[in-house]
Amino acid sequence: AGSEGAAVETAEDVKETVEEEAASVSFEAGDMCFGGMAATDLLNLERFGKQDPYIKVKIGDIKGKSSTKDNAGSDPTWGDEVLKLEGVSALLLRRAGVVRVEVWEDNVIKDKLIGSAELSVAPFMEAFAKGRRAPPTELQLTGKKGQPAGAVQLSAWLEAGSEGAAAETAEDLKEAEEEKDAPVLVESAPEEDVAATSPPPVDTTFKKGTLTFASMACSELLNLETFGKQDPYIKIRVGKLKAKTTTKDNAGANASWGEEQIAIDDLTREQLVEAGVVVVEAWEDNTLRDKLIGSVEVSAESLLEASDEGRPLGHQELAIATKKGKPAGKVEFTAWLEDAVVGIPATSPGPRTSVASFDHTVATADVSL
Secondary structure: OOOOOOEEEOHHHHHHHHHHHHOOOOOOEEEEEEEEEEEEOOOOOOOOOOOOEEEEEEEOOEEEEOOOOOOOOOOOEOOOOOEEEEEEEHHHHHHHOEEEEEEEEOOOOOOEEEEEEEEEOHHHHHHHHOOOOOOOEEEEEEOOOOOEEEEEEEEEEEEEOOOOOOOOOHHHHHHHHHOOOOOEEEEOOOHHHHHHHOOOOOOOOOOEEEEEEEEEEEEOOOOOOOOOOOOEEEEEEEOOEEEEOOOOOOOOOOEEOOOOOEEEEEEEHHHHHHHOEEEEEEEEOOOOOOEEEEEEEEEHHHHHHHHHOOOOOEEEEEEEEOOOOOEEEEEEEEEEEEEOOOOOOOOOOOOOOOOOOOEEEEOOOOOOO
């Protein structure tokens, strides 16, 4: 060791350090890829001949679809085809919480949805951080009316783009170190440099901003319509503040609002705490007077806790009940808080903290025999 306290480590020590560092790499931005795609026992929507299925995936506003498998019927496979969603960020993944996977029938007049399912993004972000891919998965599809619609199989993984942190696997880094046949000199950065390069922590606690609901749907709704199908809509309430969706005419007991979002603006933390809950209601749109189908309460504390931890509440599927407590169906949604005071979304993980880097210098020695 020199006068500056430089420590000489063996190549084996460096390998262990490299493995620990590789395991902490997080996904920031890039692409989400889907391969090994296949479907089995698909619900048949074709009256004559075999249907022509394709797969569609969606994360937030980013969408992509596979090629169409003509006359593949109920058991298509996409072989080596890879479906890629470009420009995916960690913030988008955390907000969405899930990837929506749909299988469609390619039709000349209008394509028809065979079935859909949701895939959590958490395992893929975790796998990326560890320098590996998550195992293949099989999802059970559900049709528009809630009936079983077959299954879809696929593998999904994240790839860092030019703006993201490119993750090398521990194995790659091991091989690089094995090429070095000399000890490695590690010089520690002065403590004052670390402090100088580390910005102060950003307060992402929700104070005032917007409550947003998205990916909304209802199923098995209690029927309040005497003739024909009912026309449902969803309403959310925090105290006296309200927001509601469009009405789904003749949707009956099962309605979906697709990409529609509703929001309550200028909402403060104090208002949420005082209300205690966010009330989610399903209503029947009626010419004379709208009728409440059923409602459920979402804890304001759970929303604030998720927001303060830099994540959305995530996908929820909750049973709703009538005023008299009778079962009235189910409601689904994703919700999050976006702070307007600190200038960044409350669901954002915040800026990355800079970490002082270390220079690895190879030390060589002349040995006289």
